[in-house]
Amino acid sequence: xxxxxxxxxxxxxxxxFRIAADNTSVDEAGLKFDIxxxxxxxxxxxxxxxxxxxxxxxxVISLGPDVVQETIRKTLSMGVDxxxxxxxxxxxxxxxxxxxxxxxxxxxxxxxxxxFGKMSPDSSNxxxxxxxxxxLGLPCVTAISWLEIADGKGKAKRELEGAxxxxxxxxxxxxxxxxxLNTARLPSLKGIMAAKKKPLEVKPAQLQxxxxxxxxxxxxxxxxxxxxxxxxxxxxxxxxxxxxxEAKVL
Amino acid sequence: xxxxxxxxxTRGADVRKVGLEAVTAARALADKFGSEVHALLLGPxxxxxxxxxxxxxxxxxxxxxxxxxxxxxxxEVAAATAAGRIKSGxxxxxxxxTSAQGRDLAPRVAARLGASIVTDALSLExxxxxIIVRHPMNIGKVIATIAIDGxxxxxxxxxxxxxxxxxxxxxxxxxxxxxxxxASTRVKVIETKQGGGGKLDLAEAPVVIAGGRGLKSAENxxxxxxxxxxxxxxxxxxxxxxxxxxxxxxxDQIGQTGRLVSPELYIAVGISGAVQHLAGMRTSKTIVAVNxxxxxxxxxxxxxxxxxxxxxVIPALTEAVREAKKHH
Numbered sequence: 373x374x375x376x377x378x379x380x381x382x383x384x385x386x387x388x389f390r391i392a393a394d395n396t397s398v399d400e401a402g403l404k405f406d407i408x409x410x411x412x413x414x415x416x417x418x419x420x421x422x423x424x425x426x427x428x429x430x431x432v433i434s435l436g437p438d439v440v441q442e443t444i445r446k447t448l449s450m451g452v453d454x455x456x457x458x459x460x461x462x463x464x465x466x467x468x469x470x471x472x473x474x475x476x477x478x479x480x481x482x483x484x485x486x487x488f489g490k491m492s493p494d495s496s497n498x499x500x501x502x503x504x505x506x507x508l509g510l511p512c513v514t515a516i517s518w519l520e521i522a523d524g525k526g527k528a529k530r531e532l533e534g535a536x537x538x539x540x541x542x543x544x545x546x547x548x549x550x551x552x553l554n555t556a557r558l559p560s561l562k563g564i565m566a567a568k569k570k571p572l573e574v575k576p577a578q579l580q581x582x583x584x585x586x587x588x589x590x591x592x593x594x595x596x597x598x599x600x601x602x603x604x605x606x607x608x609x610x611x612x613x614x615x616x617x618e619a620k621v622l
Numbered sequence: 623x624x625x626x627x628x629x630x631x632t633r634g635a636d637v638r639k640v641g642l643e644a645v646t647a648a649r650a651l652a653d654k655f656g657s658e659v660h661a662l663l664l665g666p667x668x669x670x671x672x673x674x675x676x677x678x679x680x681x682x683x684x685x686x687x688x689x690x691x692x693x694x695x696x697x698e699v700a701a702a703t704a705a706g707r708i709k710s711g712x713x714x715x716x717x718x719x720t721s722a723q724g725r726d727l728a729p730r731v732a733a734r735l736g737a738s739i740v741t742d743a744l745s746l747e748x749x750x751x752x753i754i755v756r757h758p759m760n761i762g763k764v765i766a767t768i769a770i771d772g773x774x775x776x777x778x779x780x781x782x783x784x785x786x787x788x789x790x791x792x793x794x795x796x797x798x799x800x801x802x803x804x805a806s807t808r809v810k811v812i813e814t815k816q817g818g819g820g821k822l823d824l825a826e827a828p829v830v831i832a833g834g835r836g837l838k839s840a841e842n843x844x845x846x847x848x849x850x851x852x853x854x855x856x857x858x859x860x861x862x863x864x865x866x867x868x869x870x871x872x873x874d875q876i877g878q879t880g881r882l883v884s885p886e887l888y889i890a891v892g893i894s895g896a897v898q899h900l901a902g903m904r905t906s907k908t909i910v911a912v913n914x915x916x917x918x919x920x921x922x923x924x925x926x927x928x929x930x931x932x933x934x935v936i937p938a939l940t941e942a943v944r945e946a947k948k949h950h
Contacts, residue, residue: 383760385760385761385763385878385897385898385901386897386898388763389760389763389764391764398759398760398764409879410879465766465768466738467729467738467739468732468733468736468737468738468739471733493760493761493878493879494759494760495759496741496742496757496758496759496760496761497739497740497741497742497757498725498729498741499728499729499732499739499741500729501729502726502729502730502733503729503730503732503733504733505730505733506701506729506730506733506734507733511698511808511809512697512730512809513809514725514726515722515725515726517872517873527812530722531722531871531872531873532695532722532723532873533721533722533823533824533825533826533873535814535815535816536814536815536871536873537694537811537813537814538811538812538813538814538815539809539810539811539812540809540810540812541808541809541810542808550872551862551865551872551875551879551880552865552872582738583737583738583770583771583772584738584740584768584769584770584771585752585768585769585771586766586767586768587754587767587768587769588766588767589759589764589765589766589767590764590765590767591763591764591765592758592762592763592764592765592904592905595904595909595923595925596925597922598909598911598921598922598923598924598925598926598927599925599926599927600916600921600927600928600929601926601927601928602928602929603928603929603930604928604929604930604931604934604935605930605934605935605937605938607928607930607935608928608935608938608939608942609942611910611926611928611939612939612942612943612946614926615887615908615910615926616946619887619907619908619925619926621829621886621887621907621908622853622887622943622946622947
């Protein structure tokens with residue numbers, strides 16, 4: 373099997389973000405970056421399939437400036453066979469040019485499966501995976517939390533609101549990965565050493581102009597400080613009164 | 623004419639609340655253009671009976687696509703049918719929902735049209751030739767104002783940010799066929815299991831009761847479920863710690879990697895308030911927290927807090943809510 377995984381380098385979210393002087397971007401000073409969690413689970417899914425199917429290959433593709441090579445190297449140290457950087461000055465906010473550039477690269481690869489994370493927390497649009505599927509005319513299952521591939525066919529589970537859906541699909545296919553599918557392996561020391569010798573190809577990304585423009589970034593209004601109504605079950609009548617009279621939600 | 627398209631989400635033969643929200647958002651946009659709203663109502667045989675309801679919320683035209691095999695969401699049929707209609711109708715904008723279904727559908731439609739899309743939109747405005755949306759980034763810690771310059775602009779609204787509003791229009795019905803035969807689609811649903819947060823969707827429920835590690839076991843989630851049933855309009859959610867431990871399915875997880883909710887009322891039961899959980903619920907209108915640790919970070923975002931043992935407080939609250947509901 374030939375498997376592609378598209379990954380994105382994203383900032384650690386456990387910080388207080390600052391808006392840059394241009395008012396349209398986040399100040400990256402001091403931020404720590406790593407692979408998007410959903411993409412790491414996608415890499416893990418691909419590696420598990422490769423290990424079950426001898427002769428398979430896993431290729432990681434990432435679009436962005438040279439710093440994404442660090443993210444690609446991390447996946448190589450997890451066990452991915454080779455990496456491709458689609459070089460671009462920056463990653464646009466518009467998912468369409470990204471999906472088109474990735475599709476150009478994937479189209480020629482003859483992949484049986486193309487994995488994405490279901491979304492990335494920074495741009496928070498979650499559109500690139502299904503867009504690539506449509507551009508390439510491939511079947512697509514989004515937000516999967518269970519997967520089985522056998523005899524050229526796949527079965528997956530996706531969690532909908534209040535229901536779980538089990539689907540069957542032919543290969544080649546595009547899958548986007550939700551939490552719960554697996555736990556991503558950590559790179560081993562041996563893996564980190566081996567990754568240094570693995571191929572990482574750099575190509576220019578064919579990016580069409582973005583039709584989305586960020587006009588402004590803002591920090592959301594802080595919630596006003598809360599109040600403690602009281603302690604224990606004795607505080608319940610007061611809480612209920614506040615929910616009825618003040619918040620008007622009961 | 624810059625008409626606006628709305629996709630009306632259905633489940634079985636019912637219109638979902640997010641479907642009415644999409645029509646309401648499209649109506650407000652069309653009013654700015656002085657144009658019409660055309661709503662696509664796609665579902666199983668009998669869905670045509672809902673056309674009048676869609677007209678009540680402001681659709682000038684309702685395109686009804688009925689097919690016996692469309693009781694479940696079928697991505698390939700929905701995407702091909704919506705994209706075909708948006709293309710032939712020459713719409714200025716197409717409005718979807720950022721529900722599980724909408725997250726899957728809207729980007730497919732956008733790709734088919736070669737159009738750009740913003741999901742999880744918090745607002746929808748017009749400025750000159752651009753459609754302007756507000757969109758949360760970095761798990762809601764940054765809010766972007768984005769101009770969409772391409773046509774059609776594809777926008778998926780966040781559930782619960784637009785209240786469905788009546789604004790009755792004539793609602794001319796046009797009947798149409800699915801753009802592809804449902805029997806020919808490549809991805810087949812082989813089984814659907816009901817479960818998880820109950821009948822009400824977490825993203826749509828006006829009240830969400832969420833439980834954390836403070837509940838100590840999967841069995842004790844009964845306390846949370848009882849409180850939800852006392853409200854009658856509440857869905858049950860959980861923290862990542864709880865879903866990772868298998869006490870609840872992953873689909874119930876509220877937070878950075880899970881569901882994003884913004885209900886009228888959010889009650890956090892035994893939840894400390896880790897940043898990754900707050901990312902999923904901080905836009906809730908009213909937040910209540912019950913936790914035995916008075917220093918838990920959840921109290922910093924809670925409008926009302928009770929410091930105490932959830933095993934005492936929650937049954938008392940459940941009883942009080944039942945009483946309050948009786949007198950309504």
